Amino acid sequence: MPTRKRNNNINYLLVSQKYEIILRRVKSFLLSKRSREFFIFLFFFLIASAFWLVQTLDREYEIEVNVPVRLKNVPENMVITSDFPEAFTVNLRDKGTTLLNYQLTKRFYPISVDFTEYQNRSHHVTVLSSAFQRSVTSQLNGSTRVLSMKPDTLEYYYSEGRSKKVPVRLQARVAPGLQYYLSDTIFSPDSVLVYAPRNALDTIKAAYTRYFEETQIEDTLHRQLELVHGRGVKFVPDVVDLKLPVDIYTEKTVEVPIEGINFPADKTLRAFPSKVKVTFHVGLSKYLELNEDDFHILVSYEELTKLDGDKYQVKLKKIPQGASQVRITPDKVDFLIEKISGHGTD
Secondary structure (H helix, E strand, O other): OOHHHHHHHHHHHHHHHHHHHHHHHHHHHOOOOOHHHHHHHHHHHHHHHHHHHHHHHHEEEEEEEEEEEEEEOOOOOOEEEOOOOEEEEEEEEEEHHHHHHHHHOOOOOOOEEEHHHHHHOOEEEEEHHHHHHHHHHHOOOOOEEEEEOOEEEEEEOOOOOOOOEEEEEOOOEEEEOOOEEEEEOOHHHHHHHEEEHHHHHOOOOOEEEEEEEEEEOOOEEEEEEEEEEEOOEEEEEEEEEEEEEEEEEEEEEEEEEEEEOOOOOEEEEEEEEEEEEEEEEEHHHHOOOOHHHHEEEEEEHHHHHOOOOOOEEEEOOOOOEEEEEEEEOOOOEOOOOOOOOOEEEE
16 A cells, blocks of 8 residues: 555656646746747737728628528418429628628528419419518618519419329330340339319329430339429429339240131141241240240131132231240241041142
8 A cells, every 4th residue: 555655646746747847838938039029929910800800891792691481371272383482592782791790690581472462363473572672671781782682583383272193104215235124114103193273284194204314224223203394383292213123035935836716617727837936035034924825826717718829927916015026936837728527628
């Protein structure tokens, strides 16, 4: 214990000595000639800066301030279908001291626009911003001049709650990479509500996305897209999520029988060969879904009787969804129209 106490006393003495040394150095600097010269220079520098600042702020300048604007008394059955400005940008001119106060401490009260005051049959309101200048000047010093207000015209459209649901449509140029294809176009949501005046609402059949381009796509594409709307038209929601699944092509071959249709009861079709190979491109995700049952080669009796010769050009009546670049081997077959009774052939 005595040893620990002795060590503490030694540490205290060392700290005290360092403190006294620092204190002597600071005192010596403050009393020195160099210190006096520095403080004299600093004093006159601050005085000069103050005079310069006062003279500078005493001049006239121009600044822009934002004054909020609010639309009030909107009936519940009315929907504003255009962008309503959040604020007026007001250009002011005055002395620098006054303008500095506006920038640092002044909070402007919102300008209130009474919906009922401007309601009309056209559902389209335009008011010059000068109509609201008094609401701005009442919040300013008497010496401050209002030079301009932007926008110079307050404009908005509204609808009496009329709406309908329309599908979302893609506006884009998209191209997959080599051996890839776009397997689907998925929107979330796939339809939106549109609000507009009656004359415009009747003409809107779909909501179109903002145009974009994307090429060499090799993986599922996700995009958030704004919907393009005309003046006085509002979509809810006005942004949709787009998903473009991408799949890779592979090749598949199936054997499909040739079938006769509309033959008389005593006649039947004999084709050589009776089956052909159908080769097609299909996405890897649908490879197992498509098989020979999805392809139909149907040959009508009337079609065969009009042919010259005994060769038939094989063709598919319909290509199933998901298949492309279809090839048939062989593309021609020999045929006979045979009597079932066995009395001969045509």
